[in-house]
Amino acid sequence: MKVSTNWLKEYIDNFEINNLNDADKLAAQIGLTSSEIENVSYLVPQSSGLVVAKILDVKDNENSDHLKIVQVNNGKNNFQIVSGAPNIEFGQVVILAMVGAKLFNGKEIKETKIADYISSGMLVSLQEIGFNDSIAPKKHEEGIYVFPENADIQLGQDAIDALGANDIIVETSLTANRADMLSIKGNSYEFAAMLDTQVSFPKYATTQEGKDIDDLISVEVDSKIVSEYNLSIVQNIKVKQSPLWIQKRLWSSGIRPINNVVDVTNYVMLYTGQPLHAFDYDKLQNKQIKVSLSNDEEIQTLDGQKRELEKGKNIVIYDGNTPLMLAGVMGGISSEVDENTKNVVIEAAVFNPQLVRKTAQNFALHSEASSRFERGINLDDLIPSLNLSANLIQQLAGGQIARGIITKGTGLTNAKKLEISLSFIQKKLGLKISTTEISSVLNRLNFEFKIVEDKFIIEIPNRRWDISIPEDIVEEVARIHGYDKIPTTLPQAIDPKSGLTIKQKLLRNVNEIMRSSGFNQAISYSLLSKNKVSNFSTFNLPAIKLAHPMSEDRAYLRQSLIASLLEALKYNVSRSQKDIHLFEHGIVFAKNKSQNIEQLHLAGLVMNSPILNWKNNKKEMYDFFDLKCDIEDLLNLFEVDYKFIKNKEIKLMHPEQTANIVVSDQIIGFIGKIHPEYLQENKLEDIYAFELDLDKLFDIYQPKIGYQLIPKYQEVTRDLSLQVAEDVTSDDILNVINKLNIKELKKIELFDKYKDSLTYRFTFNNEEKTMEIIDTNEIMELVQKNVSALNVKIR
Amino acid sequence: MDLIEKIENVKNKIPEIQSANLEELEKIRSLVLGKKGELTTLLRGLKEVDEKERGKVGSLANLVRTEIEEQIQVRTKALQKEIINQRLENEKIDVTLPGTKHRLGHMHVLQQIQNEIEDLFISQGYRVVYGNEIESDEYNFERMNLPKDHPARDMQDTFYIDSETLLRTQTSAMQARIMEKHDFSKGPLKMISPGLVYRRDDDDTSHSHQFHQIEGLVIDKNITLADLKGTLQMLIDSLFGQGHAIRLRPSYFPFTEPSIEVDVSWNKVDSSTEDSDIQWIEVLGAGMVHPKVLEMSGIDHNEYSGFAFGLGPDRFAMIKYEIDDIRNFYLNDLRFIEQFKQVKK
Known part of the structure; x- marks a missing residue:
């Protein structure tokens, strides 16, 4: 809320805010006790040389059809001004920028000659001296500003001061709970508590001399949607410009003055926080007010927009069956107060906050009224606000207030009472605060309370919607007493499940392995477009779509990490990055009927564009086997047996260079080269990729405790060269050998490959004795015999 | 001879x-x-x-x-x-020629910060919980004392999948899931829960529709606001180094009461530092767990109390390394990733 410090001065004792420095200090204090501060500034940027002046004479200029020659007086001297303002009239009190005046925007006023006449100064509009368009009064939208009649100002007075344009505005950024701080009264209570000073408000008396209100209008309400509904009527009024004092309050609060009726309702709303609405009695056809839920119908709101209403969605005020306005959000044009209005109805109500919120959201109509209804209304000020409005309208617009008010509703609730013990407060805060200190806080907050034994029994004023449980009082004590006085301690006990879980530790190790294999960790976006989301997916299930995506690019949840990692890779390629190694662990998603599946995956991409190695001037290209080695390192961490089985079926992957990764007979992922067609389409160099299901791998993992004895006897190695037909894989050969279950055979490694010839190195070790040459020969003969069954030749 | x-x-x-x-x-x-x-x-x-x-x-x-x-x-x-x-x-060589074996990769800066925070809290007897990114409206909002149509929901514009399912907007969603399962006869609940969260925000230098949060939650008999303050000071000491002051300001979250915002001093502060010389930066939100939140998870709020905090590693990294654009974390430019070698004090 934009809070006028000038206005607060009327109610808070010793409230000394005389310059921006004072205001900044105040704002800092508010930030620590009440609310965040959005901004602290003068109402308008400051100008000098502006005075209040009166127009003594207006003459046409024979050289121009729109320029006038005006004589003005500033209380001492007369000046001749040439002005083009269309609204200039004899007798007006206006703002004169004297010769030498410096306007906020740097403009300096000089004596000039316009259309053959000397002009010693300039008559200005509010916008010309820095007022925002949104707060400048409607009446003077075109032309210069004219002070209202009987304004409490003197000729020659500084116009900035006269307009209250030097008011310092403290703009708070309120959290959803502080309904009370949406009013000047609420802010006065709050700041007085903070500053440890007193607050007091004037009292008003109402004299109702008009007709009996029940003879004028009838009301019917649905109490489920409007808990309180009150009307007052002021008859025989004259709508005109408001006096200056009310205009000043409004524009300081960011609201544009319109006329004395609308201005009063806004003024009272700002003062008490109770939204009020005034409408033209004579424009009601039936004089039968009904508050109920909307039908399928149309309504034209005050902003001129036609709004389509849906049955049962909004609270509507009807006259008979004619919808008049969107309750709590915006009035309707059909009953708008205008300059011809003679009799006015004023409404003070409490509408259902959820419905008001929905309507405001639905029509993007977050008004001053709706934001207050949403947060909560101070019931104590409901009727007083209605009476004050009627009073002020009668005072400013004349006429008589109708006798009585119409009151429909569930009745006012009494103030809440809370019981809270000293030890409760101490225990929650961890602070040895005393009864005296707590009493002082409650007194400062203007809360009525008594102390019975060790308990505070506190009456919570209705303005404090946010306080309903003892913990709320703890917060009041903490913030008014000061958060800086809270000591610092640490909770000592330990959670029975403290520390990382095995899976969390494994994930950290996976990260480390990837990092030491040269991969950089990426974190990419989970949301992808429809045509990318299922790329490289191993799910046979549809992707999950957002109900209301912000854009087509981010409408679906990724089904593979490679799909989103490729975005990162392309980003780097387009920025001329070479030798790209990226990995990511993250969640992939799929929809299985009504279930949403989440899996933790790990994926990596390597794009190794040719880099000259300065050592041998050879272009060393990364290939399938480099990536396979990295994955083997990773799988070895889990002490599992694994296999790579060629898979030609994975979409977008190279059919001849892609394999499933199989662990304990489960496919946990794949590795391979991305399809050349995809690479070509996207203008990319060769990319090798892998993706695997970490959840599955973690589940398979069974830590082996213990260790194997280091062999006592010398290891013996033998080599075997085989010429291999195209249809025989390395795994075919190894499978044949492994099936022999040779106890002494500890390791077989591919030692050399030249064209179709493979050389394996066999490592033998006998745990009981040194291996004899004879034994080794025997084993090798057995191996050769069995391998020969395959389509291979022994060399 | x-x-x-x-x-x-x-x-x-x-x-x-x-x-x-x-x-x-x-x-x-x-x-x-x-x-x-x-x-x-x-x-x-x-x-x-x-x-x-x-x-x-x-x-x-x-x-x-x-x-x-x-x-x-x-x-x-x-x-x-x-x-x-x-x-x-x-065998003479030019030792200034570049090394030729492959380079080590780099951990993402947010992973580094997450690991550091995890380790810190593990040392204080916390457990670490990673939750699901798809959450129910119930756990993300309602169990956090944010019923449907609560005005505070405006602060978290949500990606819904259907009317009851959403991408979690806050790691606080893990609070109720852990609380309702915890066996208090075995000891207190102390956990942190790091992870990705999503909001319907337009991406710009300070907003991202995807970012990280780390939720902290402690429930035991006699947990106090002082415990929360001490824990936050410990966190700041660990992430920014000793000597940075914190201050608490009132705030509002439906799932905590009292609720606070926490600022940290950008500069180091000692007893001789003038108030006006301290540059405060907002770093996280926290508070004492709302009794309703405890109650909804079947915990007796007369016997137990607790605190919770939620911090954004993205924001921490931005403050600590003076990173001016949050999108850097998710675009994965190698020239960005490779700058962060290891956690610095």
Whole structure:
């Protein structure tokens, strides 16, 4: 809320805010006790040389059809001004920028000659001296500003001061709970508590001399949607410009003055926080007010927009069956107060906050009224606000207030009472605060309370919607007493499940392995477009779509990490990055009927564009086997047996260079080269990729405790060269050998490959004795015999 | 020539030794000292020498042998040294040329911060919980005391999947899931829950539709606001280094009461620092767990109390490293990733 410090001065004792420095200090204090501060500034940027002046004479200029020659007086001297303002009239009190005046925007006023006449100064509009368009009064939208009649100002007075344009505005950024701080009264209570000073408000008396209100209008309400509904009527009024004092309050609060009726309702709303609405009695056809839920119908709101209403969605005020306005959000044009209005109805109500919120959201109509209804209304000020409005309208617009008010509703609730013990407060805060200190806080907050034994029994004023449980009082004590006085301690006990879980530790190790294999960790976006989301997916299930995506690019949840990692890779390629190694662990998603599946995956991409190695001037290209080695390192961490089985079926992957990764007979992922067609389409160099299901791998993992004895006897190695037909894989050969279950055979490694010839190195070790040459020969003969069954030749 | 003279003459080989190469040295050794060598042959004639002279001739022969051996050894060592020096010369490299083995990769800066925070809280007896990214409206909002149509929901514009399912907007969604399962007879609940969250925000320098949060939650008998303050100070000390002050400001979250915002001083602060010289930066939100939140998870709020906090590693990293655009974390430019080697104080 934009809070006028000038206005607060009327109610808070010793409230000394005389310059921006004072205001900044105040704002800092508010930030620590009440609310965040959005901004602290003068109402308008400051100008000098502006005075209040009166127009003594207006003459046409024979050289121009729109320029006038005006004589003005500033209380001492007369000046001749040439002005083009269309609204200039004899007798007006206006703002004169004297010769030498410096306007906020740097403009300096000089004596000039316009259309053959000397002009010693300039008559200005509010916008010309820095007022925002949104707060400048409607009446003077075109032309210069004219002070209202009987304004409490003197000729020659500084116009900035006269307009209250030097008011310092403290703009708070309120959290959803502080309904009370949406009013000047609420802010006065709050700041007085903070500053440890007193607050007091004037009292008003109402004299109702008009007709009996029940003879004028009838009301019917649905109490489920409007808990309180009150009307007052002021008859025989004259709508005109408001006096200056009310205009000043409004524009300081960011609201544009319109006329004395609308201005009063806004003024009272700002003062008490109770939204009020005034409408033209004579424009009601039936004089039968009904508050109920909307039908399928149309309504034209005050902003001129036609709004389509849906049955049962909004609270509507009807006259008979004619919808008049969107309750709590915006009035309707059909009953708008205008300059011809003679009799006015004023409404003070409490509408259902959820419905008001929905309507405001639905029509993007977050008004001053709706934001207050949403947060909560101070019931104590409901009727007083209605009476004050009627009073002020009668005072400013004349006429008589109708006798009585119409009151429909569930009745006012009494103030809440809370019981809270000293030890409760101490225990929650961890602070040895005393009864005296707590009493002082409650007194400062203007809360009525008594102390019975060790308990505070506190009456919570209705303005404090946010306080309903003892913990709320703890917060009041903490913030008014000061958060800086809270000591610092640490909770000592330990959670029975403290520390990382095995899976969390494994994930950290996976990260480390990837990092030491040269991969950089990426974190990419989970949301992808429809045509990318299922790329490289191993799910046979549809992707999950957002109900209301912000854009087509981010409408679906990724089904593979490679799909989103490729975005990162392309980003780097387009920025001329070479030798790209990226990995990511993250969640992939799929929809299985009504279930949403989440899996933790790990994926990596390597794009190794040719880099000259300065050592041998050879272009060393990364290939399938480099990536396979990295994955083997990773799988070895889990002490599992694994296999790579060629898979030609994975979409977008190279059919001849892609394999499933199989662990304990489960496919946990794949590795391979991305399809050349995809690479070509996207203008990319060769990319090798892998993706695997970490959840599955973690589940398979069974830590082996213990260790194997280091062999006592010398290891013996033998080599075997085989010429291999195209249809025989390395795994075919190894499978044949492994099936022999040779106890002494500890390791077989591919030692050399030249064209179709493979050389394996066999490592033998006998745990009981040194291996004899004879034994080794025997084993090798057995191996050769069995391998020969395959389509291979022994060399 | 008598025997003595012949023995003396063997020494004439010395200049030859001094200029020989390793191969020649071996030859000389064999010619002079070998079984059939010159000196060996001469010594065989010793038995024909007069008995009185024999000792004198014998010791002369030994002297000569020793000298020849020494000379050979000296020459051998010198030659070996020369060979090593030659090798060193041949093996000269420019040590400033770049290394050629593959480079280590880098952990994402947010992962580094997450690991550091995890380790810190593990040292304080916390457990670590990773939740699901798809959450129900119930756990994300309602169990956090944010019923449907609560105005505070406006602060978290949500990606819904259907009316009851959404992408979690806050890691607080893990609070209720852990609370309702915790067996308090075994000890307190102390956890942190890091992870990705999603909001319907337009991406710009300070907003991202996807970002990280780390939720902290402690529930036990007698947990106080002072415990929360102490825990947050510990966190700041660990992430920013000792000497940075924190201050608490009132705030509002439906799931905590009291609720606070926490600021940290950008500069280091001691007892002599003027208030006006401290530059405060908002870093996280926190508070004492709302009794309704405890109640909804079946915890007696008269017996137990707790605190919760939620911090954004993205924001922490931005503050700590003065990163000006949150999108850097998710675009994965290698030139960005590779700048962050390890956690810095």
